[in-house]
Amino acid sequence: MRNASETLELERALTGARWLTAARVIALLALAAVLVVFPQTTKVGYLLSTGVVILNYAVTATGWNFMGGFTGYISLGHAAYFGLGAYGTGILVVKAGISPFLALALAALIVAVIAVPIGIAALRVRGASFVIVTIAFVLILLLMFQSMGSITGGSGGLSLPRPFPDLIRTDHHRTFYYIYLGLLAVMLLAWWAIDRSRFGMGLKAVREDEDKARSLGVPTTGAKLVAFILSAFFTGLGGGLYALWFGDLDPVFQFSIMMGAYMVLMALLGGVRSLFGPLLGALVVGMAIEFFKAQYGDTQFHLVATGLLLAVVVLFMPEGVIPAVKGLFARFGPQASSIREISAADLAAERDAEEASKP
Amino acid sequence: MTVTLEVANLSKSFGGVHAVVDASVSFQPGKVNAIIGPNGSGKTTFFNCVTGMIRADAGTVTLAGHDVTRASPDRIARLGLGRSFQVCRIFPRMTVLENLLVAVKNPSLTGALGSAKNPTAIAAARVWLRRVGIDHLEHAEARNLSYGQQKLLELAGVLMGDPEIIMLDEPAGGVNPALIGRISALIRELNAEGRTFVVVEHNMELVMSLSDHVVVFDRGRPIAEGDPAHVQADPRVLEAYLGV
Numbered sequence: 266m267r268n269a270s271e272t273l274e275l276e277r278a279l280t281g282a283r284w285l286t287a288a289r290v291i292a293l294l295a296l297a298a299v300l301v302v303f304p305q306t307t308k309v310g311y312l313l314s315t316g317v318v319i320l321n322y323a324v325t326a327t328g329w330n331f332m333g334g335f336t337g338y339i340s341l342g343h344a345a346y347f348g349l350g351a352y353g354t355g356i357l358v359v360k361a362g363i364s365p366f367l368a369l370a371l372a373a374l375i376v377a378v379i380a381v382p383i384g385i386a387a388l389r390v391r392g393a394s395f396v397i398v399t400i401a402f403v404l405i406l407l408l409m410f411q412s413m414g415s416i417t418g419g420s421g422g423l424s425l426p427r428p429f430p431d432l433i434r435t436d437h438h439r440t441f442y443y444i445y446l447g448l449l450a451v452m453l454l455a456w457w458a459i460d461r462s463r464f465g466m467g468l469k470a471v472r473e474d475e476d477k478a479r480s481l482g483v484p485t486t487g488a489k490l491v492a493f494i495l496s497a498f499f500t501g502l503g504g505g506l507y508a509l510w511f512g513d514l515d516p517v518f519q520f521s522i523m524m525g526a527y528m529v530l531m532a533l534l535g536g537v538r539s540l541f542g543p544l545l546g547a548l549v550v551g552m553a554i555e556f557f558k559a560q561y562g563d564t565q566f567h568l569v570a571t572g573l574l575l576a577v578v579v580l581f582m583p584e585g586v587i588p589a590v591k592g593l594f595a596r597f598g599p600q601a602s603s604i605r606e607i608s609a610a611d612l613a614a615e616r617d618a619e620e621a622s623k624p
Numbered sequence: 625m626t627v628t629l630e631v632a633n634l635s636k637s638f639g640g641v642h643a644v645v646d647a648s649v650s651f652q653p654g655k656v657n658a659i660i661g662p663n664g665s666g667k668t669t670f671f672n673c674v675t676g677m678i679r680a681d682a683g684t685v686t687l688a689g690h691d692v693t694r695a696s697p698d699r700i701a702r703l704g705l706g707r708s709f710q711v712c713r714i715f716p717r718m719t720v721l722e723n724l725l726v727a728v729k730n731p732s733l734t735g736a737l738g739s740a741k742n743p744t745a746i747a748a749a750r751v752w753l754r755r756v757g758i759d760h761l762e763h764a765e766a767r768n769l770s771y772g773q774q775k776l777l778e779l780a781g782v783l784m785g786d787p788e789i790i791m792l793d794e795p796a797g798g799v800n801p802a803l804i805g806r807i808s809a810l811i812r813e814l815n816a817e818g819r820t821f822v823v824v825e826h827n828m829e830l831v832m833s834l835s836d837h838v839v840v841f842d843r844g845r846p847i848a849e850g851d852p853a854h855v856q857a858d859p860r861v862l863e864a865y866l867g868v
């Protein structure tokens with residue numbers, strides 16, 4: 266029996282939802298506008314390159330979220346795919362003479378292929394063991410790339426020619442800014458498509474309770490592997506693009522645990538369940554990192570700041586910023602009744618009906 | 625259409641604990657089969673081995689003619705065996721409706737990339753939600769449901785996969801008498817529609833009224849089986865289970 270007051274509540278909840286949707290759309294359009302217009306507002310090379318760096322963070326955090334967000338498997342070693350994408354692109358350009366963007370595409374595909382056996386091995390374990398396997402992989406790659414000097418440039422690094430030799434410095438940054446933005450848009454679209462799909466539903470079931478998902482017939486092994494490969498592929502694309510933009514590769518920076526930790530931090534901060542969570546996290550953390558670096562130099566200070574930020578997030582917004590803000594909206598918006606109240610009302614109605622049917 | 629489930633010489637130990645010992649059981653297709661036995665007699669472990677959740681040390685499980693002893697739980701589920709858990713398991717952060725949409729049967733590639741919330745799947749989910757009586761909670765987050773409602777949700781989720789054999793681990797555990805009545809009526813209805821049940825249950829009244837065939841476990845072994853009246857009168861059962 267749905268009575269009048271419940272209908273009213275439902276209506277109010279719906280109005281609230283509509284309000285929230287409108288607020289979200291406006292916020293998104295504003296964010297998109299800022300991201301698109303930003304490079305036109307400045308000629309300062311440093312600002313433009315910082316923009317590229319932050320978009321690079323956004324791409325890697327969003328790439329990470331294809332695995333971490335959907336399945337809840339936390340990889341701390343995603344720098345592995347970034348580094349492989351970067352070096353793959355670099356080696357194909359420098360040693361094989363392939364044109365830059367073809368090299369980028371090939372390198373990302375190679376990363377995806379490498380991710381198959383790695384994924385099969387790593388996904389056999391869950392939780393902390395999975396985290397450790399991912400860290401081990403990136404450390405192994407670091408040692409390998411440092412020692413294979415003749416191909417990778419070793420610790421001395423690998424230098425790539427600029428893909429657009431005619432562009433002046435600021436235009437180089439600006440061009441790459443838009444390429445990164447395009448890649449980010451494609452990734453967000455892919456994440457969105459998966460999020461609403463049956464495949465995505467299976468992945469989210471894994472995040473909630475993997476064994477339960479299996480008992481319901483979700484082919485979790487295959488689904489996790491596909492998510493893992495996609496995640497590696499996109500992260501590899503980000504790495505390759507970085508190689509073309511920055512032009513200098515060093516194993517210590519490309520295969521660093523810190524970079525993997527940043528991806529996790531950014532995604533967690535923004536919220537791994539939200540499409541735009543990692544992007545938002547990357548904007549906040551990326552700006553903070555770059556600010557600290559500019560202000561205090563490349564000291565350990567920004568590491569401490571990052572650590573503090575992570576602690577704050579985990580303690581006060583374990584779901585990330587987006588759900589926290591939504592919660593705030595909900596608190597000030599119209600109140601929906603709790604489920605328990607509805608069921609209590611139902612029970613009362615049932616009882617009444619029983620009572621009435623008695624002679 | 626009735627799918628068979630046969631278990632032969634199944635054993636499982638945890639360290640020194642012999643949870644299931646050389647258990648051979650063939651369940652009656654199309655019937656309500658019950659497994660009873662004291663706490664710790666290996667019923668849940670037996671369930672977990674049969675459904676592929678844990679790997680048996682020895683023995684074979686045959687489902688619909690397939691040897692599924694080493695098959696993954698998801699394959700076993702897709703072959704038509706659904707199960708619930710002793711401590712009810714649902715997806716707490718999903719809505720009631722989404723909980724069911726996870727379990728849609730037979731995903732093809734295009735199906736996998738299609739919308740999870742397509743009208744066909746939603747319509748099917750609503751049928752089951754209505755049948756177990758929680759359709760009005762469709763949009764609620766599952767973690768906000770009462771325990772009894774969560775049990776019904778788990779059952780609806782299992783049914784969403786359209787299983788021919790349904791294994792329920794203590795379906796009446798921890799729920800109020802009114803709900804026990806509703807659950808047992810549902811089992812009866814679904815059985816009448818041709819679904820085979822294997823039910824682990826402590827509530828003897830329920831077991832005796834509901835089941836066609838009873839298997840008694842004691843210390844990891846099936847020690848007796850037969851129709852409820854027959855089993856109830858078996859001296860070994862009285863000794864092991866009822867402690868007489």
Ligand SMILES: Nc1ncnc2c1ncn2[C@@H]1O[C@H](COP(=O)(O)OP(=O)(O)O)[C@@H](O)[C@H]1O
Nearest residue numbers: 638641643661662663664665666667668669670
């Ligand atoms: N994962 C496990 N690890 C160790 N021992 C277990 C595990 N699962 C069950 N057992 C043991 O196996 C025996 C059978 O348990 P169980 O199958 O849960 O029995 P029942 O469901 O009949 O109560 C018990 O002694 C229990 O302690």
Ligand SMILES: [Mg+2]
Nearest residue numbers: 667668669710
């Ligand atoms: Mg048990």
